Amino acid sequence: MKNKGLLFVVSGPSGVGKGTICQEYVKTHDDSVLSISATTRAPREGEKHGVNYYYITNEEFEAGIAKGEFLENAVFCGNRYGTPKKAVLEMLESGKNVILEIEVQGAMQVRSHYPEGVFVFVIPPSLKELENRLRGRNTETDDVIKKRLERAKQEFALCEKYNYILMNDNLGDALSKLEAIMKAERCYMPRNIEFIKKEFC
């Protein structure tokens, strides 16, 4: 069948564990890579250009937007973040699945540019469990946690725009479900119809 890679967009509320899932997935599956975002924020201690982010200037970022070079972009805490289209498309062409871990609004931007992407929304086993995980970090005040839970509820309301939900009950199960989704999507009829018409009809 087709050897081109598939684009997976993974979203979900803060604290749900989507970052860990994506990072563990690419560690254990060499057919898949994480997309590296561009940002105008300064590199933190130990971060490397082309590994954690592509660090670019505000002018470069705006020129990129003007030329349509981002699959999605957003502002967060006064810094710009975006997914470089060219790097993603090249990886897909080379046959790798590309995983984008992004927010709901960014995901919807990606869908408008790349509707053949697969959109996965990660959920916790329950709202209570999400709250426990946020509290377990011991890094946020009650007020911040309350705001994150409110925001999570707004995000859940948008999750029907995604193709799959992935309940993160435990990491192993979540990875195995993500693997199944990737494998199944390769078999999805609309992705194979040209091949079948060419070879069998």
Place this chain on the structure above:
Amino acid sequence: MKNKGLLFVVSGPSGVGKGTICQEYVKTHDDSVLSISATTRAPREGEKHGVNYYYITNEEFEAGIAKGEFLENAVFCGNRYGTPKKAVLEMLESGKNVILEIEVQGAMQVRSHYPEGVFVFVIPPSLKELENRLRGRNTETDDVIKKRLERAKQEFALCEKYNYILMNDNLGDALSKLEAIMKAERCYMPRNIEFIKKEFC
């Protein structure tokens, strides 16, 4: 999430190996069962009622059709074959995935009664390979093989009505892809949207 089983309809041309895939699958996955068809044909040596088929009379079969008791039914070589709706729905309710191995026309009947089913079309690696497999059986004349290949081509033309294609390149890979499809379908958003709205919104 939902604990109800999913209905999988598996079709594909004669000689593609769909029967072996389905039988092996249920042997190795106790969350899945094969549907047992009803037929008006007489049991062959060694066949058992309720194991290979439900053997019923023509009158019983016609009464069943009149009462809407079949998910699909067809005539083959002068005998009637049908999928008993009640048995399938009971297995689904009990949480088992149910696999129906049926022809394309029957599959389309099932879809009209049960659109939430998952429709899988098994293909060979190539038309040449299908011909080799049919010839390898050493049971059919050239003329019969030619007719089967013609019929296969007609079936391929209808395969876009299915959700997935499953290339039967080798049995192990085919079983692993079928397993992935089943797992991924459980995560499919429309199957979970009620649960999410209830629990998270």
